[in-house]
Amino acid sequence: MGNDKCVICRSAAGQMVPVAGxxxxxxxxxxxxxxxxxxxxxxxxxxxxFNVVRAQTWLAISRKSGVIPTITALDVSIHGLVNDG
Structure with missing residues (x-):
């Protein structure tokens, strides 16, 4: 990646240590x-x-378990996190 932008909202963002893909x-x-x-x-x-509102809401709900949320293709599909088209 290396572009220092959030994949979801495109705001400036930092990167954390990558893990296995x-x-x-x-x-x-x-x-x-x-x-x-x-x-x-x-x-x-x-x-x-990404549908920013939907993705941010999903992240907030996922974060309640106490772990950093991980977005996969399955999550995108099941929860409709990406805009159509």
């Missing part, structure tokens, strides 16, 4: 989360963007 993001708007690196590439290639 996942990129860690630290965003003041979306909070800390990790996302599958291949998913990021696939979405960029398809020019698809």
């Amino acid at each position: 996942f990129v860690g993001i630290s965003c003041s708007q979306c909070g800390d989360y990790s996302i599958n690196e291949q998913l990021v590439q696939d979405l960029a290639k398809a020019r698809r963007t």
